Amino acid sequence: MTILIFSGKAFDGKRFHKDARLKVDSDSGRILEFGERGSVEEPRGAKKIGVEGGTFMPGLIDAHVHFYSSKGAGVNEWASVPDTLAVLRGAGDLLKLLRAGFTAVRELGTKGGVHLAQAVAEGDIEGPEVVSCARALAQTGGDDDPPAFPLEVAQQLASYTYFCDGPWECRRAVRKVARDGGRVVKFYASGAFSRGAKVKPNFTEEETRAIVDESKRLGLKVAAHAYGEEAIGRAVGCGVDSIEHGLGITPRLASEMKRKGIRYVPTLVTYANPAYKNRYNEMVKRHLSDDMLIAKERGAEVVMGSDIVGDGARPHGRNFEEIVEEARFLGNREALVAATSRAADCLGLEKAGSLRRGYRADVVVVRGDPERDIQSLAPEKVVHVMKSGKLV
Numbered sequence: 355m356t357i358l359i360f361s362g363k364a365f366d367g368k369r370f371h372k373d374a375r376l377k378v379d380s381d382s383g384r385i386l387e388f389g390e391r392g393s394v395e396e397p398r399g400a401k402k403i404g405v406e407g408g409t410f411m412p413g414l415i416d417a418h419v420h421f422y423s424s425k426g427a428g429v430n431e432w433a434s435v436p437d438t439l440a441v442l443r444g445a446g447d448l449l450k451l452l453r454a455g456f457t458a459v460r461e462l463g464t465k466g467g468v469h470l471a472q473a474v475a476e477g478d479i480e481g482p483e484v485v486s487c488a489r490a491l492a493q494t495g496g497d498d499d500p501p502a503f504p505l506e507v508a509q510q511l512a513s514y515t516y517f518c519d520g521p522w523e524c525r526r527a528v529r530k531v532a533r534d535g536g537r538v539v540k541f542y543a544s545g546a547f548s549r550g551a552k553v554k555p556n557f558t559e560e561e562t563r564a565i566v567d568e569s570k571r572l573g574l575k576v577a578a579h580a581y582g583e584e585a586i587g588r589a590v591g592c593g594v595d596s597i598e599h600g601l602g603i604t605p606r607l608a609s610e611m612k613r614k615g616i617r618y619v620p621t622l623v624t625y626a627n628p629a630y631k632n633r634y635n636e637m638v639k640r641h642l643s644d645d646m647l648i649a650k651e652r653g654a655e656v657v658m659g660s661d662i663v664g665d666g667a668r669p670h671g672r673n674f675e676e677i678v679e680e681a682r683f684l685g686n687r688e689a690l691v692a693a694t695s696r697a698a699d700c701l702g703l704e705k706a707g708s709l710r711r712g713y714r715a716d717v718v719v720v721r722g723d724p725e726r727d728i729q730s731l732a733p734e735k736v737v738h739v740m741k742s743g744k745l746v
């Protein structure tokens with residue numbers, strides 16, 4: 355048994371500890387013990403990992419990413435990147451994420467997303483664990499359907515989405531996601547801004563029910579991309595597991611989400627990006643102020659998700675900035691909960707996201723103290739990253 359020890363300031367997935375100690379079994383990749391420094395003995399021959407005035411915590415988790423891997427931005431660019439090139443670039447992005455302290459991500463629509471996930475799981479490439487949706491579900495003419503191409507060509511190019519219409523096609527699309535090896539179902543309950551500022555709900559009530567019901571039957575969680583009260587309301591009413599983006603959330607919907615345990619993944623950093631902020635004023639401005647206050651006041655639980663897509667406008671690497679944005683509303687501790695223990699739960703990861711006995715030894719050490727300064731999570735402050743008991 356190879357034992358590794360971390361001692362110093364810690365965040366355990368829920369709260370901070372001034373002086374704690376973590377004991378890891380590198381061979382099994384599991385945590386042996388975590389507690390106050392004095393209560394955890396240091397076995398002889400254990401290897402010490404330097405924390406020196408920094409802080410150690412569970413590996414970070416981004417619950418909403420894509421690896422579109424295009425140089426330009428927008429649905430036509432994303433759709434027309436060859437699949438092979440997309441996954442090669444995606445592999446590079448995964449390494450960047452891991453080095454920045456991310457040990458798990460959920461991808462919600464990516465060319466070859468399940469294969470990226472498989473390559474990481476089998477040790478062919480280095481990266482965070484990838485929970486893949488295989489392909490997103492969108493209605494024909496919906497957000498991922500590049501309208502400049504004939505439909506068959508569009509479907510072929512947009513190989514990160516299944517277009518489906520009517521409840522049985524929707525059920526079949528969910529079954530295809532399961533067949534592909536997807537671990538979560540992502541669907542577009544509304545459009546986004548790629549067709550302009552007017553965003554409409556997508557999928558009927560009947561179709562939405564079919565997607566959610568079929569997903570539950572197959573044991574998959576459901577993530578709904580939703581803008582606007584009508585789309586959020588329909589998704590929440592049908593019992594999805596998370597609302598992605600959630601622009602235009604209302605107090606009534608936030609309360610219903612709390613009651614049903616539906617998570618809120620606000621992807622603020624995407625809208626704070628000048629490409630969005632300056633173009634789509636009202637809804638975005640509201641999202642960057644009121645929406646988070648409503649979620650907080652009504653107790654809807656926030657999970658960290660950046661919606662960084664890995665294109666020229668929104669490259670991977672500084673995903674921690676989502677935590678910084680969320681911390682403005684939630685405070686540093688709660689924003690870290692959203693990016694560790696609660697995110698692990700949202701992704702359906704077993705025994706991950708917390709420093710607890712028997713949990714996965716995914717650990718990041720940063721220089722500085724994120725309790726006081728959330729910027730301590732920046733990649734240049736990351737000193738060590740451990741995934742499943744192995745230092746990266």
Ligand SMILES: [Zn+2]
Pocket residue numbers: 418419420462661
């Ligand atoms: Zn997204």
